[in-house]
Amino acid sequence: MKLIMAIVRPSKVEEIKDSLARLNISGMTITEVRGHGRQRGHTAIYRGKEYSVSLLPKMKIEIVIPDDMVDETIRTIIETARTGEIGDGRVFVLPVEQGYNIRTGERDVL
Amino acid sequence: MPPNQLLTIRNNYQRSKQELSQRFLQDLRATDFLEEHSDVVDRLICDVVSPYREKRTFGLFAIGGYGRRELYPGSDIDILLVYRTDGTQSAAEGILRNLIQDLWDTHLDLGHQVWSLEELKELDLNAWEFCLSLLDLRPILASDTMVEQVKEETSAFFRKNSRELANRIVELTLTRHRTFDGTIYQLEPDLKEAPGGLRDYLAATWLRNLYRAEGRYLPYEESKIEEAHHFIQQARIAVHLLSNRKQNRLTHALQEKVAPLLGYASGTASSDVESLMKEYFLNARIINGFCMSLVNAVWGDTDSQLVLEDLRELSSAEEVVQLFLHALEEGKSLSDFLRNAVVDSLPSLSATIRYPALKESLIQLFKPRQGLYRTLSEMYELGILELLFPEFASIKARVIRDFYHRYTVDEHSLLTIRNIEELEAGGKGIDGRFQVILRECDDAYLLTFALLLHDVGKSREGKHSERSARMAARALKRFRLDKGETDTILFLIRNHLAMSSVIQRRDLEEESVIKRFADLVGDTKKLRLLTLLTYADVKAVAPGTLNDWKKDLLWQLYVLTYRKLTLEFGDESISEQDISEKLLSELDPGLERDSFEQFLAGFPLRYLQNTPREEIYEHFRMASRLKGSRPVQTRLLKRRTHYDLCVVTPDRSRLFAAIAGLLSYFEMNILRGYGFSNQQGTILDFFQFADVRGVFRLNNSEKQRFLNLLEQAVLGEVDVDLLLQGKEKSIVFQRNTPGFEPSVYFEDDPAGRYTIVEIIAPDGIGLLYRISREISRKQCDIKLVLISTEGGRAVDVFYLSHDGVKLSAELRTKLRAEILQALAQEQAELI
Numbered sequence: 029m030k031l032i033m034a035i036v037r038p039s040k041v042e043e044i045k046d047s048l049a050r051l052n053i054s055g056m057t058i059t060e061v062r063g064h065g066r067q068r069g070h071t072a073i074y075r076g077k078e079y080s081v082s083l084l085p086k087m088k089i090e091i092v093i094p095d096d097m098v099d100e101t102i103r104t105i106i107e108t109a110r111t112g113e114i115g116d117g118r119v120f121v122l123p124v125e126q127g128y129n130i131r132t133g134e135r136d137v138l
Numbered sequence: 139m140p141p142n143q144l145l146t147i148r149n150n151y152q153r154s155k156q157e158l159s160q161r162f163l164q165d166l167r168a169t170d171f172l173e174e175h176s177d178v179v180d181r182l183i184c185d186v187v188s189p190y191r192e193k194r195t196f197g198l199f200a201i202g203g204y205g206r207r208e209l210y211p212g213s214d215i216d217i218l219l220v221y222r223t224d225g226t227q228s229a230a231e232g233i234l235r236n237l238i239q240d241l242w243d244t245h246l247d248l249g250h251q252v253w254s255l256e257e258l259k260e261l262d263l264n265a266w267e268f269c270l271s272l273l274d275l276r277p278i279l280a281s282d283t284m285v286e287q288v289k290e291e292t293s294a295f296f297r298k299n300s301r302e303l304a305n306r307i308v309e310l311t312l313t314r315h316r317t318f319d320g321t322i323y324q325l326e327p328d329l330k331e332a333p334g335g336l337r338d339y340l341a342a343t344w345l346r347n348l349y350r351a352e353g354r355y356l357p358y359e360e361s362k363i364e365e366a367h368h369f370i371q372q373a374r375i376a377v378h379l380l381s382n383r384k385q386n387r388l389t390h391a392l393q394e395k396v397a398p399l400l401g402y403a404s405g406t407a408s409s410d411v412e413s414l415m416k417e418y419f420l421n422a423r424i425i426n427g428f429c430m431s432l433v434n435a436v437w438g439d440t441d442s443q444l445v446l447e448d449l450r451e452l453s454s455a456e457e458v459v460q461l462f463l464h465a466l467e468e469g470k471s472l473s474d475f476l477r478n479a480v481v482d483s484l485p486s487l488s489a490t491i492r493y494p495a496l497k498e499s500l501i502q503l504f505k506p507r508q509g510l511y512r513t514l515s516e517m518y519e520l521g522i523l524e525l526l527f528p529e530f531a532s533i534k535a536r537v538i539r540d541f542y543h544r545y546t547v548d549e550h551s552l553l554t555i556r557n558i559e560e561l562e563a564g565g566k567g568i569d570g571r572f573q574v575i576l577r578e579c580d581d582a583y584l585l586t587f588a589l590l591l592h593d594v595g596k597s598r599e600g601k602h603s604e605r606s607a608r609m610a611a612r613a614l615k616r617f618r619l620d621k622g623e624t625d626t627i628l629f630l631i632r633n634h635l636a637m638s639s640v641i642q643r644r645d646l647e648e649e650s651v652i653k654r655f656a657d658l659v660g661d662t663k664k665l666r667l668l669t670l671l672t673y674a675d676v677k678a679v680a681p682g683t684l685n686d687w688k689k690d691l692l693w694q695l696y697v698l699t700y701r702k703l704t705l706e707f708g709d710e711s712i713s714e715q716d717i718s719e720k721l722l723s724e725l726d727p728g729l730e731r732d733s734f735e736q737f738l739a740g741f742p743l744r745y746l747q748n749t750p751r752e753e754i755y756e757h758f759r760m761a762s763r764l765k766g767s768r769p770v771q772t773r774l775l776k777r778r779t780h781y782d783l784c785v786v787t788p789d790r791s792r793l794f795a796a797i798a799g800l801l802s803y804f805e806m807n808i809l810r811g812y813g814f815s816n817q818q819g820t821i822l823d824f825f826q827f828a829d830v831r832g833v834f835r836l837n838n839s840e841k842q843r844f845l846n847l848l849e850q851a852v853l854g855e856v857d858v859d860l861l862l863q864g865k866e867k868s869i870v871f872q873r874n875t876p877g878f879e880p881s882v883y884f885e886d887d888p889a890g891r892y893t894i895v896e897i898i899a900p901d902g903i904g905l906l907y908r909i910s911r912e913i914s915r916k917q918c919d920i921k922l923v924l925i926s927t928e929g930g931r932a933v934d935v936f937y938l939s940h941d942g943v944k945l946s947a948e949l950r951t952k953l954r955a956e957i958l959q960a961l962a963q964e965q966a967e968l969i
Contacts, residue, residue: 124743
């Protein structure tokens, strides 16, 4: 099992959810986060004054999937989340040792 | 329900599904699998639901595909729960909550809808998806009264709204088709959604039921439609089983696995896939034809159909061809009645056909004009085209698996004719330059003959141009075309790849290349026709194949050859000396004469002759700045179709490779590269590339980062190898088409100063970098590189010299080995 953690543009979340659903991935956790990557934020103008936006709003999507689906999942996320402009986000893959369903007490067999 | 009981139910289901799958793999009976799979799910649902049934407060129905008993291994299972709104309502709600949770815990991919009987009375067409799924409603567990009541409500709804629903289905179908460019020809077809897929069959069936339409869906018999449907069902079950989920796209990788599974396992993996896909396209055509005939019936577009009420029967081929000619001139397609008449006449026609009598009608018919593609397609669909040209039958639904040609060979051939037709009609997106050429042709019907037959030799492997020409010769003889006409058509067919080959693999600025091509063509009439044929042929490979870059190159070759053919004596005796003197005489006052003279010394004629004067001055200014702290100067200019990059630097080894590698790193599509050097050892390297991924267009800062990195790469301060690794290792850039063995060919250029090396290899990021790195290691000078990509296949053509002369035999052998080794190493790293 792997945990896929994707930091993406907020506007892309719905589209990503849909394309993951097509891979039969339906369980996911989505969190509003802030951060910056290589672009280190940018400056914006508000009422004539320039101020710096150093931490940009992003969304974090977390999903747990079987090992053999990792490549396809990453490819799907990247294809969907990419606009081509700086700030499209990141995808990380982390190993997961165990997973449990709290209501039924079942352990995941992936 | 207790967890252990649920677990047993779950395991039983898995076991039954496994058994069904095994049986399907043995007997390939799709209908059996789908129905029995749905029966197994029925039983499972009954098991889960039975403890709750005592109360008899609700009814459970299957809807959608499950309702039709057409349940694929990975499909969603859609159910409808209906409850009464009497005193039992609140009890029902509690029960349903527990029931749904139990069904959920069986891990079925369940989609459920809960409606009250009252609510069903108020069905709304806006919830069209749900409404359509009710067309396949099937009771699983419900009392007779409830079944009756639900059926009554839904039937009343369908009766009342049949017209709107039919319109909605037609709209949905056409919208869905548009997302696939309106064609069944998909390299990796979606078996469910693509035109010709299962959804088309379903839409047609629904429309037929809503309309109670009777009749023949020409030109297909009912049994043919069912066979076609069964094939697509088989393929979808296989794809679900192989991918272990709801996957509907028959991807390249899956095609290789599905082919042997469905019994296509007689040849190589590649030819098996070709057979599988041929069968797919033949069947998809039938399903799509079935669907579109009902769509047309609903929309009743009779204005665009030709109706001849007094026609009794068609007794000769002449009459049939005249009928199509008439339809074409009227701008219409045949009515169902006429289509039936053509199909019915077919058996008697083949016995009595007199080909020479058809010659004049065909010449008239083949004149490029709006509607020709539709008429020819209709003739093909009804079997007439094959009657006239039996040669065409050999490429019926022929698939060439090269990941480049999107269409089957027969459809590709017809599309080439559509491209000429569009050129004739003009309008948006049409290249006026080629339209002018077409207008200058007074015998453009020859082009239609050539286009129709140019690929008939593709029925077998190997080089096809000559074979096509031989087959075409037989066809033309049948119609007794004049010798002049025949010769021209055969010339076009035999040489239909010549222009593509020259523009992609030869240096158009070499006088000898143009001379050789002009000798081949012989006269301007043939040149016009061949140019148009090439235009139409390349454009019909796949959308976007004929990009602006290729159009420009094709145009350039046309113009240069035209000039060569019309002006026999050009001023070919011009020398480096002459041009240098001219440049010096017009020198900008701001530039220093002596150093400019030194700068010019040693540059080849090609550079001096073909570079605009202002450019040369600019290169000189850049070269003069090299004496500063950074011995590299760069300039990046955006053009209409591409970017022009110029790098000026003192002689540096591996310069070309470094630039190529860096461009790959920025995901640029390199089109060509060339370099010159002078006696001082100043190097001018030029690259033309397209920003297909929009890296520069979308991110201004990336352009600057590229230029910074470029400077560092040229000076050896950045390791391009290391940069490229991150891309090479990413799954995003891995090929999704199977690789093949790269090959390297050598040839001397006609003028004898260079060796032309042609390398054909699976395309991949950094390919040009790897090849040019090996070339630099062998101390070869790169004069010119031409790059073209066809699907997953890259063709890189290098013009090389070593110590100013062409490559020795020994060096060629070494270079070939090194290049192949470098490419094999890359393959190994990727695996």
